[in-house]
Amino acid sequence: MIRLIREMAWLVSLAVKGPGGKVGLAVFVGVFLLNIVSIQINLKLIAWNASFYDALQKLDAGAAVRQVGAFFVIIGASASVFLIASYLRKIVQIRWRRALTSASLDRWLAHKNYWHLANDGKIDNPDQRIADDCRIFVEKFTQEGLDVAGNIIALFSYVTLLWTLSTFPLAFTIAGTFVEIPRYMVWAAPIYVAIGSLMTHVLGRPLKRLSFEQQKREADFRFSLVRMREASDEVALAGGEAAERRQFEGRFGRIIDNWRRLIGREFVLGLFTRPYMATVLRIPLFLALPAFLAGKLTLGGLMQIANAFSNVVTTLSWFIFSYRDLAELAATTSRLSHFLRAADAQGGHRSAFEHVRTAGDSVTLREVIVRDPEGRVLVHLPDLHITRGECIWLSGVSGVGKSTLLKAIAGLWPHGEGRIATPLDAPFFLSQRPYLPFGDLAAAAVYPNDPREFPPGWIENVLAKVGFKVGLAHRLGSPPFASETEHRDKPLGLSGGEMQRLMIARLLAMRPNWAFLDEPTSALDAQAERELFLLLREMLPLTTFVVVAHREPAGLGPLRRVDLASDRQPSGSLSTARPQEPAVGLKTA
Numbered sequence: 001m002i003r004l005i006r007e008m009a010w011l012v013s014l015a016v017k018g019p020g021g022k023v024g025l026a027v028f029v030g031v032f033l034l035n036i037v038s039i040q041i042n043l044k045l046i047a048w049n050a051s052f053y054d055a056l057q058k059l060d061a062g063a064a065v066r067q068v069g070a071f072f073v074i075i076g077a078s079a080s081v082f083l084i085a086s087y088l089r090k091i092v093q094i095r096w097r098r099a100l101t102s103a104s105l106d107r108w109l110a111h112k113n114y115w116h117l118a119n120d121g122k123i124d125n126p127d128q129r130i131a132d133d134c135r136i137f138v139e140k141f142t143q144e145g146l147d148v149a150g151n152i153i154a155l156f157s158y159v160t161l162l163w164t165l166s167t168f169p170l171a172f173t174i175a176g177t178f179v180e181i182p183r184y185m186v187w188a189a190p191i192y193v194a195i196g197s198l199m200t201h202v203l204g205r206p207l208k209r210l211s212f213e214q215q216k217r218e219a220d221f222r223f224s225l226v227r228m229r230e231a232s233d234e235v236a237l238a239g240g241e242a243a244e245r246r247q248f249e250g251r252f253g254r255i256i257d258n259w260r261r262l263i264g265r266e267f268v269l270g271l272f273t274r275p276y277m278a279t280v281l282r283i284p285l286f287l288a289l290p291a292f293l294a295g296k297l298t299l300g301g302l303m304q305i306a307n308a309f310s311n312v313v314t315t316l317s318w319f320i321f322s323y324r325d326l327a328e329l330a331a332t333t334s335r336l337s338h339f340l341r342a343a344d345a346q347g348g349h350r351s352a353f354e355h356v357r358t359a360g361d362s363v364t365l366r367e368v369i370v371r372d373p374e375g376r377v378l379v380h381l382p383d384l385h386i387t388r389g390e391c392i393w394l395s396g397v398s399g400v401g402k403s404t405l406l407k408a409i410a411g412l413w414p415h416g417e418g419r420i421a422t423p424l425d426a427p428f429f430l431s432q433r434p435y436l437p438f439g440d441l442a443a444a445a446v447y448p449n450d451p452r453e454f455p456p457g458w459i460e461n462v463l464a465k466v467g468f469k470v471g472l473a474h475r476l477g478s479p480p481f482a483s484e485t486e487h488r489d490k491p492l493g494l495s496g497g498e499m500q501r502l503m504i505a506r507l508l509a510m511r512p513n514w515a516f517l518d519e520p521t522s523a524l525d526a527q528a529e530r531e532l533f534l535l536l537r538e539m540l541p542l543t544t545f546v547v548v549a550h551r552e553p554a555g556l557g558p559l560r561r562v563d564l565a566s567d568r569q570p571s572g573s574l575s576t577a578r579p580q581e582p583a584v585g586l587k588t589a
C-alpha cells in the first residue's frame, strides 16, 4: 500500500513537472478549494432541514415559503460550484495527461528504449500504457485524489456538526443492567461504516488483479487487430483470414473469460454495496427515532440530525462506493509506473560490447563476438578494419548473424563482447524491412527528416533518379507536404522493389559518410540493382558502404568481401568460450 502511494506520488510529480503541469497543479488546488466551498454549502443545506421542517411542524406558512426560496438559492449555489469544479477538473486532466504522455514518450523513445523493451519482452503493450494508462491514471487520480482530500475536511465538518446536534444519550437496560451511551449517533456512524468497509474490502479485493488483467487482455486483442491491418497484404495473399480469425477469437475469448470473472466479482461486491447504499439515508432516521419519540428532538431536529449522520456515513463510505474506481486506479498506477521504471532502467542499460566513438576515419571491430540472447555464439570477428570510401560485402548463410552484427555495430544489440569503434559522424543504417512513416511518398523518402527542409523539386528529382517516374506527382501529394502527424490510412501501395528504391532515395537524401545496408536490393533484378549501386557510387563517391547481401553487390566499385561462416555452437550451449577457428574469412571479390 505504501509502495502504491509512493508510485502514485511519483507519477503525479511527473505530471506536475511536465509542460503545463504546474498550471494544472494551481487549477487542481482551485478545484480543491471549490470542494471546500461545496462542503460549506452542504452544511447550509443540513441547517436548512431544521428550519424547513420546524416551520412545517409549527404550520408557519410564511417561514415555510421563505425556506423554499432559501432552498433554491442553496441548490443554485451548489450546482454552480459543482459545474465549475467539474469543468476545471477536466482542464487539469488535459494538462496532466499531456505532461504524463510527454514524460512517457520521452522515456520510451530515449536511448532506443522502445527497441530494448520490445526485445526483452518484459513490458507488454507499451502503446496501451502510453495511450490508455496515462489517461486513466489522470482521470481517476484527479477524481479520487480530490475526493480523499475533500472527504477528510468534510468528515471533520460533519462530525463536528453531528457532535453538536446529538447531545442526547441512548439509554436501555440489558439483562437488568442500565446502559447509557452518550452522543450515540456520533459513535454509530463510524461503527456502521467500519463494518461496511471491511466487508467491501474482503469481497472486492480480487478486483484490482482482475482489472489489471482486463486492461492487459484488451490491449493484446487490440494489438493483434493492428498487426493484421499492418500485414493486410501478407494475410490476404496467404489466405490467412481463418487463422487470423482463430487467433482474434482466442484473444477475445481471453477478454471474455476475465470479464466474466470481473463482473462476477462486481456482482458479489454489489450484493453488499447496493443494499448498503440504499439504506445509508434511512438508517440514521431509524437510529434517531428513540430521541424523537422521547420528545428530545423536534421534527426539524430529527431531519437535521439524520442529514448530518448520513453525510458522515456517506463521507466515510467513500471507500466503499469508490472501491471499483480505486482498484482501477491502483492497477493503472502499477502498470504505468512499472513501464516508466523499466524504461528508466533501460536508459542505464549497458551493452556488453565496448562501444567507442573516435575522431578517426574508420570503423574498427576487435575481438567481436556476437551472441544470441541465450549466449550462443553467432559471429566471431577477430579483427575488422573498414576505412573511409571502402565497400564491404558482408555475406554468409541465412541466419548466421549478419543483421545482428549490424545491430551490434549500431549499438542496439547488447549480447556479445569485444570493441566496436565508430567515427563521430552518425552512420546510416538501413534495415532489412524498410519502415514507412505516416505521410506521403516525400515524407517516406526523407524519413526521419522533414520534407519541408528540402528545396522544391529536390525530393521529386531524387525519386525520379531511383526509378519512380510513373504517377510521381500524384504520389507525392500536393505541397505543402502532408504533415507527418497526419494519419495515412491508405497505404502508399509500393511494391517490394519500389520500397527498396525508396530506401535508396532516402540514402541519397541523407548523404551519410557511412552506410550500413541490410539486403537493400534483394527484391530487385540484377540490372536494376547495378544501376542503383552505380547511382549511389556516383552521387556519394566518398561514402563507405557495408552491404549485407546474398549475391555480390555489383556497381559499387571494388569490393572487400567479409564472409561470416556459420559456426554456431551446438544448440543449448551457454558456453562463453570462443570458437576454435575464426568464423570469418576475408576475401577480395
Ligand SMILES: Nc1ncnc2c1ncn2[C@@H]1O[C@H](COP(=O)(O)OP(=O)(O)OP(=O)(O)O)[C@@H](O)[C@H]1O
Pocket: 119, 372, 373, 378, 396, 397, 398, 399, 400, 401, 402, 403, 404, 405, 432
Ligand atoms: N531478437 C532476437 N531474439 C532472439 N534471437 C534473435 C533475435 N534476432 C536474431 N536472433 C537470432 O540470431 C540469428 C541470426 O539472425 P540474423 O537476422 O542476424 O541472421 P542473418 O544472417 O541476417 O540472416 P538472413 O540472411 O536470413 O537475413 C537468428 O537465427 C536468430 O536465432
